Amino acid sequence: xxxxxxDKKTLKGLLDAEYKIFNSYxxxxxxxxxxxxxxxxxxxxxxxxxxxxxxxxGFSSISDQEVRNYGVLDGIPEAKKLMxxxxxxxxxxxxxxxNSSLNLMYDLLVRFMLFGTxxxxxRPWVKEEKLxxxxxxxxxxxHFLITxxxxxxxxxxxxxxxxxxxxxxxxxxxxxxxxxxxMIPKYSNPTxxxxxxxxxxxxxxxxxxxxxxxxxCDDAYTVHFLREAPAKxxxxxxACKEAGNPDRVFLFCSTSKITFPGSGISAVGASEKNIKYxxxxxxxxxxxxxxxxxxxxxxxxxxxxxIIAHMKKHAEILLPKFEAVNNIxxxxxGGLGILKWTKPDGGYFISIDTLPxxxxxxxxxxxxxxxxxxxxxxxxxxxxxxxxxxxxxAPTLPxxxxxxxxxxxxxxxxxxxxxxxxxxxxxx
Amino acid sequence: xxxxxxDKKTLKGLLDAEYKIFNSYxxxxxxxxxxxxxxxxxxxxxxxxxxxxxxxxGFSSISDQEVRNYGVLDGIPEAKKLMxxxxxxxxxxxxxxxNSSLNLMYDLLVRFMLFGTxxxxxRPWVKEEKLxxxxxxxxxxxHFLITxxxxxxxxxxxxxxxxxxxxxxxxxxxxxxxxxxxMIPKYSNPTxxxxxxxxxxxxxxxxxxxxxxxxxCDDAYTVHFLREAPAKxxxxxxACKEAGNPDRVFLFCSTSKITFPGSGISAVGASEKNIKYxxxxxxxxxxxxxxxxxxxxxxxxxxxxxIIAHMKKHAEILLPKFEAVNNIxxxxxGGLGILKWTKPDGGYFISIDTLPxxxxxxxxxxxxxxxxxxxxxxxxxxxxxxxxxxxxxAPTLPxxxxxxxxxxxxxxxxxxxxxxxxxxxxxx
Numbered sequence: 122x123x124x125x126x127x128d129k130k131t132l133k134g135l136l137d138a139e140y141k142i143f144n145s146y147x148x149x150x151x152x153x154x155x156x157x158x159x160x161x162x163x164x165x166x167x168x169x170x171x172x173x174x175x176x177x178x179g180f181s182s183i184s185d186q187e188v189r190n191y192g193v194l195d196g197i198p199e200a201k202k203l204m205x206x207x208x209x210x211x212x213x214x215x216x217x218x219x220n221s222s223l224n225l226m227y228d229l230l231v232r233f234m235l236f237g238t239x240x241x242x243x244r245p246w247v248k249e250e251k252l253x254x255x256x257x258x259x260x261x262x263x264h265f266l267i268t269x270x271x272x273x274x275x276x277x278x279x280x281x282x283x284x285x286x287x288x289x290x291x292x293x294x295x296x297x298x299x300x301x302x303x304m305i306p307k308y309s310n311p312t313x314x315x316x317x318x319x320x321x322x323x324x325x326x327x328x329x330x331x332x333x334x335x336x337x338c339d340d341a342y343t344v345h346f347l348r349e350a351p352a353k354x355x356x357x358x359x360a361c362k363e364a365g366n367p368d369r370v371f372l373f374c375s376t377s378k379i380t381f382p383g384s385g386i387s388a389v390g391a392s393e394k395n396i397k398y399x400x401x402x403x404x405x406x407x408x409x410x411x412x413x414x415x416x417x418x419x420x421x422x423x424x425x426x427x428i429i430a431h432m433k434k435h436a437e438i439l440l441p442k443f444e445a446v447n448n449i450x451x452x453x454x455g456g457l458g459i460l461k462w463t464k465p466d467g468g469y470f471i472s473i474d475t476l477p478x479x480x481x482x483x484x485x486x487x488x489x490x491x492x493x494x495x496x497x498x499x500x501x502x503x504x505x506x507x508x509x510x511x512x513x514x515a516p517t518l519p520x521x522x523x524x525x526x527x528x529x530x531x532x533x534x535x536x537x538x539x540x541x542x543x544x545x546x547x548x549x
Numbered sequence: 550x551x552x553x554x555x556d557k558k559t560l561k562g563l564l565d566a567e568y569k570i571f572n573s574y575x576x577x578x579x580x581x582x583x584x585x586x587x588x589x590x591x592x593x594x595x596x597x598x599x600x601x602x603x604x605x606x607g608f609s610s611i612s613d614q615e616v617r618n619y620g621v622l623d624g625i626p627e628a629k630k631l632m633x634x635x636x637x638x639x640x641x642x643x644x645x646x647x648n649s650s651l652n653l654m655y656d657l658l659v660r661f662m663l664f665g666t667x668x669x670x671x672r673p674w675v676k677e678e679k680l681x682x683x684x685x686x687x688x689x690x691x692h693f694l695i696t697x698x699x700x701x702x703x704x705x706x707x708x709x710x711x712x713x714x715x716x717x718x719x720x721x722x723x724x725x726x727x728x729x730x731x732m733i734p735k736y737s738n739p740t741x742x743x744x745x746x747x748x749x750x751x752x753x754x755x756x757x758x759x760x761x762x763x764x765x766c767d768d769a770y771t772v773h774f775l776r777e778a779p780a781k782x783x784x785x786x787x788a789c790k791e792a793g794n795p796d797r798v799f800l801f802c803s804t805s806k807i808t809f810p811g812s813g814i815s816a817v818g819a820s821e822k823n824i825k826y827x828x829x830x831x832x833x834x835x836x837x838x839x840x841x842x843x844x845x846x847x848x849x850x851x852x853x854x855x856i857i858a859h860m861k862k863h864a865e866i867l868l869p870k871f872e873a874v875n876n877i878x879x880x881x882x883g884g885l886g887i888l889k890w891t892k893p894d895g896g897y898f899i900s901i902d903t904l905p906x907x908x909x910x911x912x913x914x915x916x917x918x919x920x921x922x923x924x925x926x927x928x929x930x931x932x933x934x935x936x937x938x939x940x941x942x943a944p945t946l947p948x949x950x951x952x953x954x955x956x957x958x959x960x961x962x963x964x965x966x967x968x969x970x971x972x973x974x975x976x977x
Contacts, residue, residue, distance in 0.1 A: 157619065165608075165617045172602050172841075180593075189593045189809040191585065219647055224835040231659055235675070235699065247663070247675050263836075270833045271663065381617040384841035405698045407652040408691075411839070413600075413812035 123458035124539055129547050136540045139533055143490070146530050151491035153527045158310070158469035159518045160378055160435070167434050168380040168421070176420040177413065188412035194404060195396075196388075200415035204388035206425040208340060208372050209356040215390045216399060219410045222375035222387035226337055227267050229371060229389065232402050233300075233335065234271055239398035240333040240368065246300060255293060255302035257285050259472055259500030259511045261310040264303040264339065273300070275502035280312055284320035291323065297330035301337060307354055308342035311472040311500055311513035313465025318355040325360035325369065336361075336370040343374055344432045346467040347440045351429070358390060367392040376418055378469065379431060386411075386418050442516040446471055446528050453532035459539035462514075471514040472500070479538040480509045486534035492527045551886035552967055557975050564968045567961055571918070574958050579919035581955045586738070586897035587946045588806055588863070595862050596808040596849070604848040605841065616840035622832055623824075624816075628843035632816035634853040636768060636800050637784040643818045644827060647838045650803035650815035654765055655695050657799060657817065660830050661728075661763065662699055667826035668761040668796070674728060683721060683730035685713050687900055687928030687939045689738040692731040692767065701728070703930035708740055712748035719751065725758035729765060735782055736770035739900040739928055739941035741893025746783040753788035753797065764789075764798040771802055772860045774895040775868045779857070786818060795820040804846055806897065807859060814839075814846050870944040874899050874956050881960035887967035890942075899942040900928070907966040908937045914962035920955045 124132070180189050182197035195201065196217025205215045218225045237245040246252055254273035256265050257280050265275060276299070278289050285304070293299055304324070306316040324336060338357045346352070361369045368391070376385035391399065422428050447464055450473075454460045462473040475483055480497035487494055495513045498504040514531075516524055552560070608617050610625035623629065624645025633643045646653045665673040674680055682701035684693050685708050693703060704727070706717050713732070721727055732752070734744040752764060766785045774780070789797045796819070804813035819827065850856050875892055878901075882888045890901040903911055908925035915922055923941045926932040942959075944952055 159618050162615070165615070168617075169608075172605050174600050174602065177600050180597075187590070187593070189596075189812065190587050191805075191810040220839040221835045221837075227834040231663065234663060235659065263833075266833050270830075377619075381841060382619040383837045384617065384839045402698075405691075405694050406655045407649045409649075409811045411648040411812045411842070413809060414839070414842070 122456065124543055125458055127543075129544065132540050132544055136537065136544070139536045139540070143486070143533050143537060146490045146533065149491070151526065151530075153492045153519060153523050155515055155519065155527050156493050156495045157518070158378075158515045160382060161438070161518050161520070163438055164435055164517070165381060167431065171380050171417055171421045176417045180413070180416070182412070182416060186412070188416045191408050193409050193412055194400060194407075196410065197412050197415050197419070199419035200386060200412075203419050203422060203424060203428075204374065204386070205390065207343060207428060208374050208388060208390040210358055210372065210390035213393050214358065214396055215388055216396060216403070217410065217415055218387040218389060220377075220383055220385055220387065220414070222339070222341065222373040222377070222389075223263055225373055225387050225389045226264070226339065228406070229399070230267060230271055230337070232399070233333075236402055238333040238335060239395070243333040249298070251298045253296065253299045255290060255299060256502045257302070257304060257309075258502070259311055259506075259513070260303060261305060261339070262499045262504070264337070265502050268303070269503065277502050280309065280314060282312070282314050284314065284316035285324075287320050287323045287327075291327045294327055294329040294331075294334060299329070300331050300333065301335040303337050303339065305339045305341055306357060307340060307352055308345055308465055308468025310341065310468060311463075311470035313463045313468045313470060313472065315352045315354060315466075321355045321357055321360045322364070325357065325366060326364035334369060338370050338372045340372050340374045341378070342468040344428055345378060345435070345469065346432065347436050347443055348466055351432075352466060358392070362392070368395050371395065376422070379422070379428060379435075380418065384414070386415050439517055442521055442524055443471065445521055445525055446514060446516050449525060449528045449532060453529070454535060457536070457539075460535050469515060469517055471516060473512050473514060474510045475512065475535055476539050476542055477508045477510050479535070479542050480506060480512050482538040482541070483531070483534045484512060486538060487527075487530055490530045490534075492530050494531070550884065552971055553886055555971075557972065560968050560972055564965065564972070567964045567968070571914070571961050571965060574918045574961065577919070579954065579958075581920045581947060581951050583943055583947065583955050584921050584923045585946070586806075586943045588810060589866070589946050589948070591866055592863055592945070593809060595859065599808050599845055599849045604845045608841070608844070610840070610844060614840070616844045619836050621837050621840055622828060622835075624838065625840050625843050625847070627847035628814060631847050631850060631852060631856075632802065632814070633818065635772060635856060636802050636816060636818040638786055638800065638818035641821050642786065642824055643816055644824060644831070645838065645843055646815040646817060648805075648811055648813060648815065648842075650767070650769065650801040650805070650817075651691055653801055653815050653817045654692070654767065656834070657827070658695060658699055658765070660827070661761075664830055666761040666763060667823070671761040677726070679726045681724065681727045683718060683727060684930045685730070685732060685737075686930070687739055687934075687941070688731060689733060689767070690927045690932070692765070693930050696731070697931065705930050708737065708742060710740070710742050712742065712744035713752075715748055715751045715755075719755045722755055722757040722759075722762060727757070728759050728761065729763040731765050731767065733767045733769055734785060735768060735780055736773055736893055736896025738769065738896060739891075739898035741891045741896045741898060741900065743780045743782060743894075749783045749785055749788045750792070753785065753794060754792035762797060766798050766800045768800050768802045769806070770896040772856055773806060773863070773897065774860065775864050775871055776894055779860075780894060786820070790820070796823050799823065804850070807850070807856060807863075808846065812842070814843050867945055870949055870952055871899065873949055873953055874942060874944050877953060877956045877960060881957070882963060885964070885967075888963050897943060897945055899944060901940050901942060902938045903940065903963060904967050904970055905936045905938050907963070907970050908934060908940050910966040910969070911959070911962045912940060914966060915955075915959055918958045918962075920958050922959070
């Protein structure tokens with residue numbers, strides 16, 4: 122029984138019934154926050170051991186560097202090795218940063234604006250008349266915001282379940298004003314999709330009008346699997362090297378959703394040439410990042426296998442939450458033809474698409490019941506979803522009972538808003 | 550007996566004698582690094598307790614904020630209170646940052662370049678034809694480097710033992726291209742001088758051609774006294790408020806030389822209006838700074854009195870080093886008329902001035918004996934000291950025996966280079 126096939130009278134009857142349920146929820150006076158992709162307390166507890174003093178014994182790195190004092194701009198060797206393994210780059214192709222990979226991305230784009238990319242014959246981007254940037258949608262609001270703030274015109278390109286619409290991307294990048302693209306290649310925020318190797322190869326090889334075109338590849342969820350193991354994927358830097366464009370991409374990752382968000386370590390990976398250029402600018406900005414925290418993380422997580430073992434524990438906490446959302450959505454909305462949703466194997470989100478024109482109304486309705494979802498449109502440039510259809514669900518933070526309640530409420534709101542939309546359409 | 554009063558023959562005799570000592574030092578094969586202002590290991594050990602897990606108990610701030618998760622852009626309340634006391638500002642006038650106050654300064658200037666200062670009617674600085682910046686000399690190389698990298702023309706203004714030559718500053722700032730000034734008001738790097746309240750008032754009140762003129766006030770050594778207590782000083786933000794220019798100044802400090810350099814916390818203080826503007830930009834850049842480290846520092850240092858008690862321990866380690874340098878300089882060079890040096894009551898440096906044209910030669914000569922000093926000129930914009938006279942001595946890092954050896958070698962090098970300069974002058 123698809124809602125769209127129902128007659129007006131049946132719809133109105135169903136709508137009345139749903140409003141009764143809605144009002145009963147409304148009277149509960151709930152206050153749930155489903156807006157951000159934060160780990161829950163039990164996940165955080167997995168890393169409390171990180172703060173054990175034993176991990177700082179001797180306060181020195183394997184290169185005999187005193188970690189309590191100034192120095193070592195690119196990171197201590199054991200932290201570089203750990204993060205290089207995670208990013209799939211060499212230890213000469215990495216800088217280990219501070220507590221925020223987002224800040225590394227911001228810093229890099231600021232550098233491109235003020236000092237240029239270091240590409241021969243290219244100017245600092247502030248000198249250009251017009252700047253454009255490709256944003257894959259639905260995507261991560263904080264990415265889009267950085268390029269918006271820096272004055273880029275943001276161009277939305279749809280994701281297709283296995284990465285971007287590459288025909289569209291290849292056409293757009295012929296424009297020399299298009300300076301780059303944001304991407305999250307694995308378990309993308311919010312769709313959870315894994316870019317195919319073929320699309321990664323096309324991104325690496327495509328002809329770009331701008332000689333200093335850059336891919337900002339945020340590999341935020343590279344080890345954040347929900348089931349057996351992380352998805353295998355062609356490394357973006359590897360692909361760029363193979364295509365003869367080694368300087369096209371910068372990779373980013375952090376331990377934010379491995380240990381403690383806001384108190385982890387981050388890293389940027391790139392060609393040796395790019396890393397040299399980055400360090401030549403970075404030395405003006407700071408003396409070093411927090412090496413004590415680097416040592417703590419390197420010793421606590423040990424190596425790539427250590428990270429995977431640790432992420433397995435996260436997965437055990439998270440998978441039931443993702444399954445609960447999926448089960449409720451399937452039970453409540455399955456077959457009604459009013460909602461599509463993703464079933465990711467990793468990452469932090471479930472992405473839902475309502476009927477066109479319903480997303481804002483759904484979020485507003487849920488808010489009436491005390492359940493806050495990420496504002497509709499947040500996953501699009503300028504916070505505007507042309508279809509008003511996408512909502513990002515963040516199932517990780519709330520306890521499972523809260524999550525289930527919130528999703529049940531969401532389902533009621535989706536039903537109500539869909540029926541109201543269909544009725545509105547009937548009347549037109 | 551001043552060297553300048555000696556005849557050629559006497560000088561030559563003395564020079565030969567000094568070269569014998571020089572050569573004996575040279576043959577020792579020493580390798581001492583006196584270049585940077587780093588705390589020594591015993592100072593670092595004062596804060597090892599910082600890493601005790603007890604300081605993180607509960608992982609939550611007094612505002613019940615979970616410090617292990619994302620959020621709280623401006624810092625947890627106890628860290629804000631601690632740093633506000635140190636900077637002498639209100640808790641609404643501060644943002645607590647990451648591990649580097651230098652990075653906060655860089656970030657702020659980058660913001661002014663790309664987005665402007667938030668002053669009504671003023672453009673982002675990248676839009677200006679010409680940008681100039683006042684650098685007090687001798688000063689801190691990393692300050693100068695930031696404004697150099699951002700494309701400012703750097704204008705040197707001499708310090709006078711109680712702050713800048715204010716007549717010169719007041720004249721220069723009439724030029725609307727002059728956008729700001731670097732300053733270290735207390736125990737300035739490297740002169741150790743404390744700006745007088747009168748000069749602070751003049752800096753706060755002076756008429757500036759640029760409506761968005763900014764004072765970058767790096768209060769890096771505000772609690773870094775060597776004797777009884779920190780010098781009392783009029784607060785620069787207070788002075789600016791009194792003068793009706795509350796938005797003119799940004800204050801910076803950090804715990805880098807209190808606990809662990811590179812692993813401390815930093816802060817920026819300013820008017821509430823400036824802080825609001827700063828946060829509106831910062832939210833694009835990062836989600837939050839490291840709150841676990843903020844909690845650790847706030848609980849370990851407790852409050853302003855706790856900081857002072859802790860700094861007293863640093864002073865006990867450092868004062869003998871500063872006195873050793875002073876004693877050797879007085880003993881070896883006193884009355885010779887070839888070297889002036891500072892006798893600071895705080896900070897990290899002793900600043901020396903050789904006869905004009907000797908500083909580079911002294912540093913080169915010392916290097917021949919295996920003793921590395923900060924390159925001559927480093928304390929000036931573009932690394933060029935017009936008098937080739939200033940050298941920054943950093944006595945904190947080496948053990949006292951090394952320090953004494955290094956300063957004895959320095960004295961021999963100063964004698965040699967001074968005599969060679971005087972002989973050269975005779976021959977002209």
